[in-house]
Amino acid sequence: MSGAVDLSGLKDRPQPPAAPTASTPAGDGSATGLSPVVDVSEATFEAEVLERSMQVVVLVALWSPRSDASVAFAGELESLALDGDGTWVLAKVDVDANMRIAQAFGVQGIPTVVAVAAGQPIADFQGVQPVDQVQGWLGQVLAATAGKLSGPPPVDGAEPEPEDPRFVAAEDALADGDLDGAEAAYQAILDAEPGNKQAVAAQRQVRFLARVQNVAPDAVTAAAAEPANVAAQLDAADALLYTQQPEEAFTLLIDAIRRYAGDDKTTVRTRLLELFELFDQADPLVVAARRKLASALY
Template sequence: MEPIIGQGTAGSGSMDGLIIDTTTQNFARDVLEVSRQVPVIVDFWAPWCGPCKQLTPILENAVKAARGAVRLVKMNIDEEPEVAQQLRVQSIPAVFAFKNGRPVDGFMGALPESQIKAFIARLVGDLGPSPAEELVAMGREAFEAGDLSRAAQAFAQAAQEEPGNPAAVAGLARCYIKAGDFDRAKQTLALVRPDARNDPEFTAAEAALSLAEKAADLGDIGELQARIEANPKDHQARFDLALALNARGDREGAVEQLLISIEYDRNWNEEAARKQLVEFFDAYGPKDEVTLSGRRRLSSILFS
């Protein structure tokens, strides 16, 4: 598969004015007046505030995804404390939403992306999927159909629409993993925005890359199966066979081999089979049927 990274990034011109910094002097103009035409979210923050550094990028991305339906105004309370004092802000980050010149909603503390999107939806209504979300959906459909080229193009376009989007980055990385280009998969994963490193799709793609790299130098499956038939307690052969089966797409078979190994000796090689099983579950995702059934069986073995 040809490299896709570096084919350009989305322009920022359409985002001009959506996100600005303000002062006490300009607050009425930037927030109160503008809020009579479009809802305005005000983010009160300070350079020393750790949670602010987590929240602000999420707010910015959510406002960009709203495609002009809402604005974001940021206010450094160390430099401009007066407005925050008038609003009786006790702690930061503190976020207020303004409509028609008045505060109508708000929250304090760093919230996850899903709750930020719900907060914006309360202000402006359901906006439907963003262009990036539509492209990610197209990419997933193409990937499931085995069309890696079309999937990669869709994921790459989604990443251009929303740089660092975890679903787009994860999808494109999986395309490279499937094509055996692990170096480009690593390069792609490095593009995720910092606040999204714990996103389930992103962590699943990281786990998938780790598994693919482990499986690259394994022996022949037939030889591994022969070793197990000769010695059912050959844990290394079962471990390698699980990786090989997973690389072929046989998730059930891969999980089964590790569960058998754990039943024989859960402490082998510092619990290597259990740890590898957890990595499988991370790669498959928490809602995958193999993950759900595998976790149930693992619990049954460990707590029997």
């Protein structure tokens, strides 16, 4: 999104008692204390979107019953949300009945999907998109917010997992912008527990964030102007990934691998594999890119 979006006006209306969505009834398939899909109105927007987004990412899907395409797309998003098992929430908004929500987000067309975290919109797209692209985009959103939200509430009757103070220290350093401190904290965990998958994944994310801080704003343009410049290709891929364009980042490096030979080819391949590690290896974008990489290598 370009600029912050003011959602404060949607808090003005008196709120009815919140529906019991924080606790999922037995049998709906969610392993967390959240309902994966909720219908949201102006009256429930604050509780179901703003407050809920302090716990997990909320995808606000703005649709209209007048648009068959948006209705069908909302159904596809519901399937993704159910697969997510309450780790993120889909908030469906009928724009015809809730014009103030549409106006707050500056909606210019439907369907529009907006990711909200910590009470603020952080990413969005407009129009029907292929499911695999939505999954890739969502993966980036979840990666960007990892460790920054409180997480879903416990299921009724379950005791909440105590927070690991080592991870709390690392996440606090990350929240303060201390990337070196965050990496050191995660490394300390790995020194004690080399197989800690959570620390491995978090440290990879921190290292990527630290590296991308030094990438020039025109990195993609520069790489296109200097196709033989290996460093330029690596920077451009980082820039694309940081701006939530993973497929484009993967394609740029795979194309470079096809052009290069020897050490240059190895360098680019190594970076591509590092970028793959930032994702769930079952992510369709990663699976497709690995096939393309194999073709480029052999």
